[in-house]
Amino acid sequence: xxxxxxEFFWDPASPYTWxxxxxxxxxxxxxxxxxxxxxxxxxxxxxxTGNRAPATVAAKAKHxxxxxxxxxxLYGQPLNFPKVFPVNSIAALRMACAAGATGDSxxxxxxxxxxxWVDGVDIGQPEALxxxxxxAGFDGAALLxxxxxxxxxxxLRANTDEAxxxxxxxxxxxxxxxxxxxxNDRLVLxxxxxxxxxxx
Amino acid sequence: xxxxxxEFFWDPASPYTWxxxxxxxxxxxxxxxxxxxxxxxxxxxxxxTGNRAPATVAAKAKHxxxxxxxxxxLYGQPLNFPKVFPVNSIAALRMACAAGATGDSxxxxxxxxxxxWVDGVDIGQPEALxxxxxxAGFDGAALLxxxxxxxxxxxLRANTDEAxxxxxxxxxxxxxxxxxxxxNDRLVLxxxxxxxxxxx
Numbered sequence: 120x121x122x123x124x125x126e127f128f129w130d131p132a133s134p135y136t137w138x139x140x141x142x143x144x145x146x147x148x149x150x151x152x153x154x155x156x157x158x159x160x161x162x163x164x165x166x167x168t169g170n171r172a173p174a175t176v177a178a179k180a181k182h183x184x185x186x187x188x189x190x191x192x193l194y195g196q197p198l199n200f201p202k203v204f205p206v207n208s209i210a211a212l213r214m215a216c217a218a219g220a221t222g223d224s225x226x227x228x229x230x231x232x233x234x235x236w237v238d239g240v241d242i243g244q245p246e247a248l249x250x251x252x253x254x255a256g257f258d259g260a261a262l263l264x265x266x267x268x269x270x271x272x273x274x275l276r277a278n279t280d281e282a283x284x285x286x287x288x289x290x291x292x293x294x295x296x297x298x299x300x301x302x303n304d305r306l307v308l309x310x311x312x313x314x315x316x317x318x319x
Numbered sequence: 320x321x322x323x324x325x326e327f328f329w330d331p332a333s334p335y336t337w338x339x340x341x342x343x344x345x346x347x348x349x350x351x352x353x354x355x356x357x358x359x360x361x362x363x364x365x366x367x368t369g370n371r372a373p374a375t376v377a378a379k380a381k382h383x384x385x386x387x388x389x390x391x392x393l394y395g396q397p398l399n400f401p402k403v404f405p406v407n408s409i410a411a412l413r414m415a416c417a418a419g420a421t422g423d424s425x426x427x428x429x430x431x432x433x434x435x436w437v438d439g440v441d442i443g444q445p446e447a448l449x450x451x452x453x454x455a456g457f458d459g460a461a462l463l464x465x466x467x468x469x470x471x472x473x474x475l476r477a478n479t480d481e482a483x484x485x486x487x488x489x490x491x492x493x494x495x496x497x498x499x500x501x502x503n504d505r506l507v508l509x510x511x512x513x514x515x516x517x518x519x
Contacts, residue, residue: 168378178368178488182501189508288378301382304504308389 123152123316125309126294128282129228130161132208134187134198136291137236139303140229141196143293146306150313152295156224158215159279160208161290168288172205190303197237206235207243209275213266214248216274218257220265230255323352323516325509326494328482329428330361332408334387334398336491337436339503340429341396343493346506350513352495356424358415359479360408361490368488372405390503397437406435407443409475413466414448416474418457420465430455 127143129136147154165171174180184200191198211231218227234240234251242248249259265271282292286299293300293309295316300309327343329336347354365371374380384400391398411431418427434440434451442448449459465471482492486499493500493509495516500509 168376170376170379176368176370176488178486179370182486182488182499185499186501186505186508189512193508193511286378286382288376288382299382299385301386302504304502305386307507308386308393311393312389 128292133290135303137232158212170288203241214262217265328492333490335503337432339491358412370488414462417465
């Protein structure tokens with residue numbers, strides 16, 4: 120049997136996506152699956168579906184920090200809420216599309232999200248973004264240049280449109296074939312489905 | 320040390336509350352805690368906080384049935400989406416307040432939610448509601464009569480106001496002292512916190 124693929128639609132603007140990103144490769148390893156890291160634009164998904172970020176409800180926003188801290192502690196992962204929030208993640212996502220073409224998309228995604236959610240880098244600023252991904256071993260300047268090419272921009276738009284068409288309304292969103300899972304808090308359901316598929 | 324108490328704010332109109340309700344007593348037993356079942360009016364919580372039910376976003380609504388089915392399968396619990404949805408749960412919640420005064424609140428809550436989420440009873444109809452709770456061993460007619468007394472109505476309103484004041488914006492909502500947890504999908508965090516508290 121071919122290995123199952125988890126398509127992981129991610130946007131570094133989303134804290135729950137960072138949390139899930141810290142877990143997804145280990146989950147894939149446990150279930151014999153592989154991860155396909157797919158950058159997409161969460162803001163466009165919200166626009167298209169009429170969904171909105173949790174922080175738009177005041178009582179939810181107040182609770183959000185506590186909830187994020189609990190998940191981070193459960194996972195044993197760092198998470199420092201950045202001073203700049205929300206952030207413009209378009210440049211980072213386009214660079215991710217460019218990095219993806221070199222087959223290094225997962226490592227790039229984790230580097231960008233760590234820069235924002237752990238080190239507080241304002242990834243909406245191209246200079247800061249280039250410095251952060253260069254420090255993680257990428258050629259930041261080359262990726263920034265590549266990210267300004269039309270085919271790379273088109274790729275990001277196509278990823279986003281595809282996710283919306285397949286039913287996405289938030290982030291992180293996972294697909295295993297046509298089966299969609301939404302949210303860091305559904306990793307338990309994703310793992311259960313992969314384990315069942317591996318048995319079958 | 321005194322046993323820790325999980326205050327479980329529930330409204331039978333919420334499917335994720337039914338899912339969590341099927342798990343909460345076992346979770347409490349594992350962690351040495353006890354459950355205090357507290358009826359409240361989710362619609363009033365939405366009104367007060369500006370939050371809204373997930374089904375108000377079309378793409379979320381479409382995904383909701385699949386998501387609920389996955390949790391039910393994970394828990395090994397039945398869940399049949401009722402024909403009447405949303406439902407008017409006020410009479411059921413007032414009867415729960417009346418039943419709570421007799422110390423049988425958890426068993427009543429589970430009976431009402433099972434009637435609605437498993438057997439498809441329209442619990443917004445007093446006759447159907449009385450028949451369902453009577454079949455579960457309660458004196459349905461007596462509870463319905465009691466539920467029409469002003470102090471019982473006031474109790475339900477007070478529970479709701481208290482939950483909002485303490486930060487609730489949805490259901491199910493759990494408190495352990497001042498620590499709030501929201502959602503069936505946060506049972507893992509609730510259990511982790513209780514286990515840590517038991518060790519301390």
